[in-house]
Amino acid sequence: DHGEVEDETEFSYEKGGEKGPEKWGTLKPEWKMCGNGTMQSPIDLTDKRVFIDHNLGPLRSHYLPSNATIKNRGHDIMLEFEGGNAGIGITINGTVYQLQQLHWHSPSEHTINGKRFVLEEHMVHQSKDGRFAVVAFLYSLGRPDSFLISLERQLKRITDAHESEDFVSLIDPRAVNFKTRFYYRYLGSLTTPPCSENVTWSISREMRTVTLEQLNLLRVSVHDQSNTNARPLQRQNGRPVKFYLPAWHI
Ligand code: MLT
Ligand code: ZN
Known part of the structure; x- marks a missing residue:
């Protein structure tokens, strides 16, 4: 890798654009799911329609500091952790996802x-047999996020136009505080091509906050003309959405 921005021109978020979200499924044969999948993400999480489930149990991560490559993929900033450390992950229904x-x-x-x-x-x-589990946290504007504070130096480096090459840094994923009492759980897909299905989604119900400066650090490096990297909402198609509430919380 010579620091090129991966995927920069392969797809875009431009509504109605040649490579926009409505077209993803037609851009490559292996991206078909983006167009004709029936369990796609993201969706609206509607409280009136969720099934409360006391048995899902709290989200549990077993993370350790690990080397990660920080990349600007053109459509987002990504920290890619080095493989081989199966200890760094989460366990859902007895399955370990790294x-x-x-x-x-x-x-x-x-x-x-x-x-x-x-x-x-x-x-x-991802599990050994190739299934995905994505844990998501939502943010509104407010106080600084401590994980992003810990990444400030690295983010500034990747957002600097003169120095946007990939580099490796020691990252402690434990700095993403996993303590969340309530979360949504449903089966969906990756939200970027190839939009693979059978992704177990866990979305924390508790909002976090970021400052405008932190938000801008993540946004300035995104080259997409559309000024967004959010895929439009997908059809729920009758999929159940569970909501984890501890049993003591009635
Ligand atoms: C996702 O969260 O589904 C992603 O955006 C997939 C990816 O990392 O490309
Ligand atoms: Zn994503």
Whole structure:
């Protein structure tokens, strides 16, 4: 890799554009799912229609500091963790999913009761048999986010026009505070091509905050003309959305 921006021209977020979200499924045979999948993401999370489930249990991560390559993919900023450390991940229903990468979308891709937020963070995990689990956090403007504070130096470096090459840095994913009492769970897809399905989504119900400066650090490096990297909402197609509420919380 010579620091080129991956995928820069392969797809865009421009509404009605030649490579825009409505066209993703036709751009490459292996991206078909983006057009004809029936379990696509993101969706609106409507509280009136969720199934409360006390048994899902709290989100549990087992993370450790790890080397990550920080990349500007043209459509987002991504921290890609080095493979081989199966200990760094999450466990859902007894399946271990290893943390592969994390990245941000602005504005948010998922909405809650129709409301969109300024930022959404995705932590992408994969199991040995290739299934995905994404944990998402939504942000509104307010106090600084501590994980983003810890990344400030690295983010400034990648957003600097003169120095946008990939580089490796030691990242502690534990700085993303996993303590969330409530979250949504549903089966969906990756929100970028190839839009692969069978992604177990966990979206925290508790809002986090970022400052405008932090938000801008993540946004300035995104080259997409449309000024967004959020895929439009997809059809729910009768999929159940569960909502985890601890049993003591009635
Ligand atoms: C997702 O969260 O589904 C992603 O945007 C997939 C990716 O990292 O390309
Ligand atoms: Zn994402």
